[in-house]
Amino acid sequence: MKRMSWFNVTSLTLGFAFLYLPMIILVIYSFNASKLVTVWAGFSTRWYGELVQNEAFLDAAWVTIKVAVMSSTLATVLGTMAAYVLVRGGRFLGRTLFSGMIYAPLVMPEVITGLSLLLLFIGIGLDRGVLTIVLAHTTFSMCYVSVVVSSRLVTFDRSLEEAALDLGCSGWDAFRLVTLPIIAPAVISGWLLAFTLSLDDLVIASFTSGPSATTLPIKIFSAVRLGVSPEINALSTIMIAIVTVGVITASLVTKRNATRAEADTRAAERAQA
Amino acid sequence: MRRFALIAVPYVWLLALFLVPFIIVFKISLSDLALSIPPYTPTMRDGIGDMFAAFDFENFVFLTEDDLYWKAYLSSLRIALISTFMTLLVGYPIAYGMAKAPDEWRATLMMLVILPFWTSFLIRVYAWMGILSNEGLLNQFLLWLGLINEPLVILNTNLAVYIGIIYTYLPFMILPIYAALDRLDESLNEAAEDLGCSRMQAFWLVTIPLSKNGIIAGSFLVFIPALGEFVIPSLLGGSGTLMIGKILWEEFFNNRDWPVASAVAVVLLLILVIPIVLFQRNQQKQAEAEQ
Numbered sequence: 001m002k003r004m005s006w007f008n009v010t011s012l013t014l015g016f017a018f019l020y021l022p023m024i025i026l027v028i029y030s031f032n033a034s035k036l037v038t039v040w041a042g043f044s045t046r047w048y049g050e051l052v053q054n055e056a057f058l059d060a061a062w063v064t065i066k067v068a069v070m071s072s073t074l075a076t077v078l079g080t081m082a083a084y085v086l087v088r089g090g091r092f093l094g095r096t097l098f099s100g101m102i103y104a105p106l107v108m109p110e111v112i113t114g115l116s117l118l119l120l121f122i123g124i125g126l127d128r129g130v131l132t133i134v135l136a137h138t139t140f141s142m143c144y145v146s147v148v149v150s151s152r153l154v155t156f157d158r159s160l161e162e163a164a165l166d167l168g169c170s171g172w173d174a175f176r177l178v179t180l181p182i183i184a185p186a187v188i189s190g191w192l193l194a195f196t197l198s199l200d201d202l203v204i205a206s207f208t209s210g211p212s213a214t215t216l217p218i219k220i221f222s223a224v225r226l227g228v229s230p231e232i233n234a235l236s237t238i239m240i241a242i243v244t245v246g247v248i249t250a251s252l253v254t255k256r257n258a259t260r261a262e263a264d265t266r267a268a269e270r271a272q273a
Numbered sequence: 274m275r276r277f278a279l280i281a282v283p284y285v286w287l288l289a290l291f292l293v294p295f296i297i298v299f300k301i302s303l304s305d306l307a308l309s310i311p312p313y314t315p316t317m318r319d320g321i322g323d324m325f326a327a328f329d330f331e332n333f334v335f336l337t338e339d340d341l342y343w344k345a346y347l348s349s350l351r352i353a354l355i356s357t358f359m360t361l362l363v364g365y366p367i368a369y370g371m372a373k374a375p376d377e378w379r380a381t382l383m384m385l386v387i388l389p390f391w392t393s394f395l396i397r398v399y400a401w402m403g404i405l406s407n408e409g410l411l412n413q414f415l416l417w418l419g420l421i422n423e424p425l426v427i428l429n430t431n432l433a434v435y436i437g438i439i440y441t442y443l444p445f446m447i448l449p450i451y452a453a454l455d456r457l458d459e460s461l462n463e464a465a466e467d468l469g470c471s472r473m474q475a476f477w478l479v480t481i482p483l484s485k486n487g488i489i490a491g492s493f494l495v496f497i498p499a500l501g502e503f504v505i506p507s508l509l510g511g512s513g514t515l516m517i518g519k520i521l522w523e524e525f526f527n528n529r530d531w532p533v534a535s536a537v538a539v540v541l542l543l544i545l546v547i548p549i550v551l552f553q554r555n556q557q558k559q560a561e562a563e564q
Contacts, residue, residue, distance in 0.1 A: 004370070004373055004374060004375070005373070007366075007370075008366075008369065008370040008373045008374070009370070011366035011367055011369065011370045012367060012370035012371065012374065012382070015363070015366065015367035015370070016367075016385060018363070018440070018443075019385070019386070019389055019440075019443065020385075020389075022397070022400035022401055022404055022440065023389070023392070023396075023397070023400055025400065025403065025404060025410060026396070026399070026400040026403065029403065036408075039408075078282065078283045078286055079283075081279055081282060081283045082283040082287075084279065085279060085280050085283065085284075089276070089279070089280055092280055094284070098280075098283075098284055098287070101287040101288070101291050101292060102287070104291070105291060107497050107498075107545070107549050108542075109498070109500070109501025109502075109503075109518060109541060109542075109545070110501070110503065110518075111501055111503050111518045111521045111522060111538070111541075112298070112501065112521075112538045112541065112542060115298060115521065115525060115534060115535070115538055116294035116295050116297065116298045116538070117290065117294050119294060119297045119298060119301060119531070119535070120290070120293060120294040120297055123297055135290060136290075138286075138290075139286070139287070139290040139291055142283070142286070146283075171275065172275070196391055199393070200393045200394055200395070202394075202395055202504060203503055203504070203522075206526075207525075217393070217395050220395055220396075220399070221395060221504075221508075224395075224399050224402065224508060225507075225508070227402075228399075228402050228403045228406070232399065233403075236393070236396040236399065236400070239392070239393055239396060240392055240396065243388075243391045243392050243393075244388065246391070247384070247387075247388055247391055248384075251380075251384055255380075
């Protein structure tokens with residue numbers, strides 16, 4: 001093992017301090033007894049208590065989760081289809097336009113996406129609410145899903161599919177029994193990405209939501225505009241905790257699967273020898 | 274038949290919810306305010322002829338006449354450029370340190386860079402509000418150190434916007450640079466040093482040019498979203514912070530001037546096309562070079 005120079009150790013330490021200190025401070029101050037976020041007045045879980053009783057926040061959280069589950073599931077189906085079309089579809093009329101529409105939303109400023117969708121919904125007379133947010137979120141997150149899934153499809157050994165077809169599978173069976181299990185990790189991470197993007201989105205949701213449906217980011221944004229509040233710190237802490245647990249679990253599972261696959265390969269090699 | 278459905282479903286979805294809305298924005302940007310408060314006319318139902326007859330470039334002319342918009346576009350460009358450069362300065366040493374770290378740390382370091390990306394953007398911006406305010410922790414800390422006598426005004430200035438952009442987009446800068454540095458062959462630097470370069474010279478003449486692709490990719494990944502940013506300038510910036518995303522929002526939600534908001538969107542898009550095309554070209558060139 002080579003030793004790291006002091007310069008590299010310093011830059012890593014400072015860099016990660018910069019990335020994590022603000023969030024650590026945010027978490028610490030969520031346990032502050034004082035209403036003033038900047039003065040420490042002893043440990044308390046008071047703000048969590050108030051948060052649980054705040055119905056406006058709970059309603060918004062429920063709407064947000066509903067929207068995220070629906071839009072990410074829909075986006076995963078559509079995005080996987082789009083990825084399949086891009087990688088395996090061959091030539092068809094308007095292929096360039098199609099791939100353009102897949103990549104464009106990734107770089108489109110959210111204000112423009114939000115504005116354009118709102119104008120469409122008003123134009124066709126669709127009332128704004130949960131449905132319109134789901135449609136909007138599905139549209140931009142399916143593009144992320146399709147990028148993730150197509151990067152997996154590109155590296156995928158096509159002869160496996162052909163073998164299944166030769167052995168009498170129908171096209172759909174070959175997809176279901178061979179392709180899908182192999183690209184499943186990418187499909188799952190695509191779903192998670194779509195879910196997170198939906199949970200996180202403020203701008204597009206603000207444009208496409210109506211008075212009947214307010215999501216959590218909209219609620220947080222309007223509270224935060226008035227200044228820092230310990231209740232928002234408590235809410236943020238809960239969200240950070242969920243993400244941290246989720247990401248760490250996911251990486252442990254991936255690691256375990258990788259070790260297992262390695263062990264399998266080794267066992268297979270031994271059996272052959 | 275099945276193939277047709279497979280192509281048609283995502284295709285029609287994107288046409289209806291991505292392309293058509295876009296055309297509507299374009300159309301409304303060419304219509305008049307008086308007609309354009311809902312129901313803005315001319316609508317499709319009134320016939321195509323009427324629709325085109327009422328089109329004009331008034332809103333775009335308005336954008337050039339009112340210097341607020343010019344200033345906002347220029348200041349968005351400036352803020353995005355400066356903060357991209359600062360993100361590069363902060364991100365490069367981190368990526369470099371990661372690439373030089375022992376192998377067994379790398380997966381963990383990588384996860385630590387990606388983790389903030391999964392955390393809510395809004396929360397990450399909000400975290401800085403408590404730190405940068407006049408009574409905030411940064412000022413308390415500096416006062417305690419005795420470095421300053423009076424609290425510095427950072428929140429609600431452009432400086433806070435820079436800090437916010439650097440903080441939230443840092444992973445986008447670190448990851449491509451790390452990917453480029455990771456592939457770098459150590460022996461090239463050793464060769465340069467053997468041939469009489471100092472370490473610093475070897476770094477400038479070998480490492481930096483060979484990580485150029487990572488630097489370019491990272492810079493575009495920060496610059497493009499920073500240009501249309503809304504959340505950061507509206508939470509951390511002040512009334513003097515002009516950014517086009519914020520102007521568009523205010524034009525739409527506060528002034529309810531849809532045609533002007535649409536015209537702002539069209540111009541923003543035109544400005545974005547240049548860096549996006551450059552980025553695409555760069556990515557393609559890189560992909561070809563790898564083959």
